[in-house]
Amino acid sequence: MSTDVSAAPAPGTVLHGAGVGRRVAVGPVVRVQPAPAVPGDAPVLRDGAPVPEPEVPDAVRAAFAGVADALRAQADRSSGTVAEVLGATAMMADDPALRDQVLARVGGGEPAVAALDAVVGQFAAMFEQAGGYLAERVTDLRSVRDRVVARLAGLPDPGVPELREPSVVVARDLAPADTAALDLARVLALVTEEGGPTGHTAIIAGQNGIPCVVRATGATALAEGTVVAVDAGAGTVLVEPDEAARAALDARAAAERALEADTAPGATADGHAVALLANIGTAEDAERLAGAAVEGVGLFRTEVLFLGRQQAPTVDEQAAAYARVLRALGPDRKVVVRTLDAGADKPLAFANLTPEENPALGVRGYRLVRSAPDLLTDQLAALARAGAETGTQPWVMAPMIATPAEARAFAEAVRAAGLRTAGVMVEVPAAALRAGAVLEEVDFVSLGTNDLAQYTMAADRLRGELVDLLDAWQPAVLELVAATARGGAGAGRPVGVCGESASDPLMALVLAGLGVTSLSMSPAALPAVRFALRRHTLAECRAMADAALAAADPAAGRAAVTALLDPEARAALGL
Ligand code: PEP
Ligand code: MG
Numbered sequence: 001m002s003t004d005v006s007a008a009p010a011p012g013t014v015l016h017g018a019g020v021g022r023r024v025a026v027g028p029v030v031r032v033q034p035a036p037a038v039p040g041d042a043p044v045l046r047d048g049a050p051v052p053e054p055e056v057p058d059a060v061r062a063a064f065a066g067v068a069d070a071l072r073a074q075a076d077r078s079s080g081t082v083a084e085v086l087g088a089t090a091m092m093a094d095d096p097a098l099r100d101q102v103l104a105r106v107g108g109g110e111p112a113v114a115a116l117d118a119v120v121g122q123f124a125a126m127f128e129q130a131g132g133y134l135a136e137r138v139t140d141l142r143s144v145r146d147r148v149v150a151r152l153a154g155l156p157d158p159g160v161p162e163l164r165e166p167s168v169v170v171a172r173d174l175a176p177a178d179t180a181a182l183d184l185a186r187v188l189a190l191v192t193e194e195g196g197p198t199g200h201t202a203i204i205a206g207q208n209g210i211p212c213v214v215r216a217t218g219a220t221a222l223a224e225g226t227v228v229a230v231d232a233g234a235g236t237v238l239v240e241p242d243e244a245a246r247a248a249l250d251a252r253a254a255a256e257r258a259l260e261a262d263t264a265p266g267a268t269a270d271g272h273a274v275a276l277l278a279n280i281g282t283a284e285d286a287e288r289l290a291g292a293a294v295e296g297v298g299l300f301r302t303e304v305l306f307l308g309r310q311q312a313p314t315v316d317e318q319a320a321a322y323a324r325v326l327r328a329l330g331p332d333r334k335v336v337v338r339t340l341d342a343g344a345d346k347p348l349a350f351a352n353l354t355p356e357e358n359p360a361l362g363v364r365g366y367r368l369v370r371s372a373p374d375l376l377t378d379q380l381a382a383l384a385r386a387g388a389e390t391g392t393q394p395w396v397m398a399p400m401i402a403t404p405a406e407a408r409a410f411a412e413a414v415r416a417a418g419l420r421t422a423g424v425m426v427e428v429p430a431a432a433l434r435a436g437a438v439l440e441e442v443d444f445v446s447l448g449t450n451d452l453a454q455y456t457m458a459a460d461r462l463r464g465e466l467v468d469l470l471d472a473w474q475p476a477v478l479e480l481v482a483a484t485a486r487g488g489a490g491a492g493r494p495v496g497v498c499g500e501s502a503s504d505p506l507m508a509l510v511l512a513g514l515g516v517t518s519l520s521m522s523p524a525a526l527p528a529v530r531f532a533l534r535r536h537t538l539a540e541c542r543a544m545a546d547a548a549l550a551a552a553d554p555a556a557g558r559a560a561v562t563a564l565l566d567p568e569a570r571a572a573l574g575l
Helices: 053-076 080-094 096-107 112-130 132-136 138-152 176-180 200-208 243-260 283-288 315-329 365-370 373-390 404-416 429-433 449-457 475-491 505-514 523-534 538-550 554-563 567-572
Strands: 014-016 018-020 024-031 167-171 187-192 212-214 227-231 236-239 275-280 296-301 334-338 395-398 421-426 444-447 495-497 518-521
Touching: 018 200, 024 187, 024 243, 053 080, 053 096, 053 112, 053 138, 080 138, 096 112, 112 138, 187 200, 187 227, 200 212, 200 275, 200 523, 212 227, 227 243, 243 523, 243 567, 275 283, 275 523, 283 315, 296 315, 296 518, 315 334, 315 373, 365 373, 365 404, 373 404, 395 404, 395 444, 404 421, 421 429, 429 449, 429 475, 444 475, 449 475, 475 495, 475 505, 475 538, 475 554, 505 518, 505 523, 505 538, 505 554, 518 523, 523 567, 538 554
Parallel strands: 024 167, 167 187, 187 212, 275 296, 275 518, 296 334, 334 395, 395 421, 421 444, 444 495, 495 518
Antiparallel strands: 014 236, 018 212, 024 227, 227 236
16 A cells, blocks of 8 residues: 555545544544565665675574564564464464575575565465464464565565554455454554445444445545544534534534434334344354343344354354353344355355356355355254253344245245244345245345345446446335235234344334334444434324335435424434
């Protein structure tokens, strides 16, 4: 990444992107450096000058040692997972086998960067073949390579920098491995130039209540240390805010805190219940909900447990993780567990074996039962064991169901495993249109509006530039939500929403009006949704749903619904 400060946006510039959540934050920028693109035959540099050939081995040794020391020092100052990730990477940089093989090649006349690339390539192949724990270390290995190459080329260390003070982290995009090395407690906000509002970074930010703006054009030109104001509600990043802008943001932050003080169950002004649930990805997420005003978990994305692995976790390992989640929520709050949703935007080495031209339309989600049925049976066995151990029965749902027959087969598998409550996600238009028939087979459905928008609008959810088409306010997407809700009402069964649209307070009113019975979202989004519901009756929500359905496009829909808002609610929500 260039550090060309002359291109940095001037004070007062507003960068626009897509906001995640509603929170605001002000702080200094810390930039994530991408891996350097250094050619294999690049000279080794010291203080900007090429190192004489006889001294190259020493420079290589010094680069490895420098990387190990820096990582260890960073690990010592961190805690938990971050310290573990950094410590494991430091050990790899210290590994004599790796360093000595590079030195042997350098001794044989190979350029240092090419030698490092070749040796790391061999080690990575070996680790991948060994599988299990070693295979998981390939990311660390590549991170060591990138860091050593950067030192040899005289470039700044790549990857996530150490956060010494609360900071706004700015990146082109963040890989899952980057996020694992990020000390979230010191992240005031995340800003990315790429990525989409339903991508990995956005989901992590949402789950941790961190304000986030993705697709913020110009963000990577921000200079290190520049103070910026991130407003996730507005989707903006203001460069060097003046006193007035800071005061306005402080007022917004205070209003958000006031909304958070209400802890009652979700309901409209006239008492129509709409359960407010949380989306989680890990047992740690569940544990953070222990004392929170959340009625349960509406979506546990179990694939987080499987990501980055070469083999599926064992039934024992899965059962332990699921039991932790069930215990954290306790006996009185429901937990909806989604079975593995691998493929497309969440590829898994052991599940998605055949390369596909159109992975989003391929063997993904529940369809993996065709090629790898053990993944499902093992997962259900682990869930049943966790249920028996904790005395809390999870609700279990399958992703990417297209037909009533798939729903039936899934429900049979769930019940055969000894689990009682089976549901499916409605993410494919076919399932929405036939929701009544699907609900004859299962106990509940949950609308995944992220994928439903993708498949309704034929717009890849990973392509941020199609964000206008991926909008859940598209009337066509809302028609499918309405069809699903009608199916639910006919069958007398619950219809939830667990896509990102549930976290938009304005949309939450529309969804309630359409007949949705629960909304599941990142916990940080919940207070504003609770507040919006409480300020409107069910009849008002229905009128809003009619207005959104009748609108020509998303902007008109939002405007029509905003016009129907209670004026006080409108002011408090900043709409
Ligand atoms: C969705 O598609 O809306 C959903 C909730 O699932 P995911 O985002 O994990 O694909
Ligand atoms: Mg989905």
